[in-house]
Amino acid sequence: xxxxxxxxxxxxxxxxxxxxxxxxxxxxxxxxxxxxxxxxxxxxxxxxxxxxxxxxxxxxxxxxxxxxxxxxxxxxxxxxxxxxxxxxxxxxxxxxxxxxxxxxxxxxxxxxxxxxxxxxxxxxxxxxxxxxxxxxxxxxxxxxxxxxxxxxxxxxxxxxxxxxxxxxxxxxxxxxxxxxxxxxxxxxxxxxxxxxxxxxxxxxxxxxxxxxxxxxxxxxxxxxxxxxxxxxxxxxxxxxxxxxxxxxxxxxxxxxxxxxxxxxxxxxxxxxxxxxxxxxxxxxxxxxxxxxxxxxxxxxxxxxxxxxxxxxxxxxxxxxxxxxxxxxxxxxxxxxxxxxxx
Numbered sequence: 001x002x003x004x005x006x007x008x009x010x011x012x013x014x015x016x017x018x019x020x021x022x023x024x025x026x027x028x029x030x031x032x033x034x035x036x037x038x039x040x041x042x043x044x045x046x047x048x049x050x051x052x053x054x055x056x057x058x059x060x061x062x063x064x065x066x067x068x069x070x071x072x073x074x075x076x077x078x079x080x081x082x083x084x085x086x087x088x089x090x091x092x093x094x095x096x097x098x099x100x101x102x103x104x105x106x107x108x109x110x111x112x113x114x115x116x117x118x119x120x121x122x123x124x125x126x127x128x129x130x131x132x133x134x135x136x137x138x139x140x141x142x143x144x145x146x147x148x149x150x151x152x153x154x155x156x157x158x159x160x161x162x163x164x165x166x167x168x169x170x171x172x173x174x175x176x177x178x179x180x181x182x183x184x185x186x187x188x189x190x191x192x193x194x195x196x197x198x199x200x201x202x203x204x205x206x207x208x209x210x211x212x213x214x215x216x217x218x219x220x221x222x223x224x225x226x227x228x229x230x231x232x233x234x235x236x237x238x239x240x241x242x243x244x245x246x247x248x249x250x251x252x253x254x255x256x257x258x259x260x261x262x263x264x265x266x267x268x269x270x271x272x273x274x275x276x277x278x279x280x281x282x283x284x285x286x287x288x289x290x291x292x293x294x295x296x297x298x299x300x301x302x303x304x305x306x307x308x309x310x311x312x313x314x315x316x317x318x319x320x321x322x323x324x325x326x327x328x329x330x331x332x333x334x335x336x337x338x339x340x341x342x
Contacts, residue, residue: 029282029285029286032241032279032282032283032286033047033286035241035242035279036245036283044249044250044251044254046250046254047286047287049254049258050254050257050287050290051287051290052258053254053257053258053261053262054261054262054287054290054291054292054295055290056144056258056262057261057262057292057295058292058295060137060140060141060144060262061137061141061262061292062137063134063137064136064137066136067134067135067136067137068082068134068135068136069126069132069133069134069135070132070133070135071131071132071133072121072125072130072131072132072133075121075133075135075138076114076117076118076121078135079117079120079121079135079138079139079142080117082135082136082139083099083139083142086099086139086143087099097150098146098147098149098150099146101113101116101146101149102150102157103149103150103152103156103157104116104149105156105160105161105162105213105214105217106217106221108160108161108162108163109217109218109221111221115221117138117142119220119221119226119265120138120139120141120142120145120265121133121135121138122226122227122265123138123141123226123265123266123267124137124138124141124265138265141263141265142265144262144263145263145264145265148258148259148263152209152213155206155209155210156209156210156213161210161213161214162214163214163337163338165210165214166207166210166211166214166215167338168202168203169203169207169208169210169211170211170214170215170334170338172194172195172198172199172202172203173189173194173199173211174189174190174193174194174195175187175188175189175215175331175333175334176188176189176190176318176321176331176334177219177222177331177332177333177334178316178318178328178330178331178332179224179332180231180311180312180316181312181316182228183224183227183228184224184225184228184229184230184231184269185219185222185224185225185228185229185230185231185332186230186231186232186233186311186316187219187230187231187232187233188233188234188318188321189232189233189234189235190234190235190237190320190321190322191234191235191236191237191239192235192237192322193320193321194247196243196247199247199248200246200247205248205249205252208248208252208256209252209255209256212256212259213256213259215333216259216260216264216266218333218336218337219264219266219333220264220265220266222332222333224332225266225267228269229266229267229268229269230266230267230268230269231268231269231270231271231272231311232268232270232271232272233271233272233274233311233321234271234272234273234274235274235275235321235322235323236273236274236275236276236277236280237275237322238275238276238277239277240277240279241277241279268298269298270298270300271298271299271300272300272302272311273299273300273301273302274302274305274308274322275322275323276301281301284299305322305323305324308322308324314326314327315327315328316328318331
């Protein structure tokens with residue numbers, strides 16, 4: 001514990017401004033850690049959870065010298081061979097069930113299991129040569145996905161995970177998606193537009209699990225996200241720490257972050273944050289100790305709404321988002337899956 005705390009203080013000192021005393025940083029950190037402990041009433045050690053999330057993200061997302069590289073045309077067949085080898089190496093039948101992907105909602109998106117495999121292979125393309133795929137890397141991330149989905153039990157299958165079954169919960173969270181000038185899918189989340197009362201009163205933790213899993217799969221199967229990656233833009237709206245951590249149980253929140261950060265085959269290009277309160281800045285510094293350098297570089301805190309120009313300007317911003325007058329009047333995911341139900 002002393003070694004971890006020492007490392008944390010060194011990290012905080014390295015990122016603070018010259019005018020910020022280390023004592024102030026330590027006091028802020030202590031107050032946030034104290035509040036995190038209060039919010040862990042369900043037995044979840046939040047800091048430990050995020051340490052594990054970012055550690056596994058680094059391991060599953062890294063290239064290893066022993067990894068098998070294949071041409072794009074041969075990658076799917078090789079991945080299937082690897083999966084079969086994995087299945088055959090497992091003695092207990094119930095342990096092999098995860099590789100059946102019974103909880104996967106691919107069919108409800110008009111996709112096949114091969115389409116799901118291809119999403120992981122697309123994520124694992126070699127950076128220097130896009131015609132090559134790191135199949136071993138794809139397998140590592142796919143196994144993380146198999147484990148995560150299998151652990152949900154029947155939450156995603158009873159009832160079936162369809163757009164109709166999650167629509168009300170998705171609408172309560174006020175998600176929005178668009179495609180930017182670089183062809184990347186942009187996921188917008190405005191905490192100022194989230195129906196907090198409805199989120200807390202009208203939906204169970206399972207409802208939130210299903211809504212987020214459905215939406216992230218819609219993102220995963222999106223062509224723009226697969227080809228060019230994703231950008232996440234959030235107006236945090238100065239949300240208080242207690243309010244944030246009581247929107248859903250801490251255990252579920254960490255579980256969903258694990259899905260988006262280290263399980264799904266989505267290349268997160270950038271994460272832009274507006275209106276972030278001090279506690280989030282401190283929290284990010286704490287968990288930043290466990291993040292890869294690449295991950296830390298992707299998270300950008302904007303202090304002024306004028307900086308919205310850096311992500312496309314008003315014509316690229318959804319109407320009603322934050323404190324700017326965006327003009328975009330569409331949402332990629334909702335327009336595809338909810339249009340017929342409106």
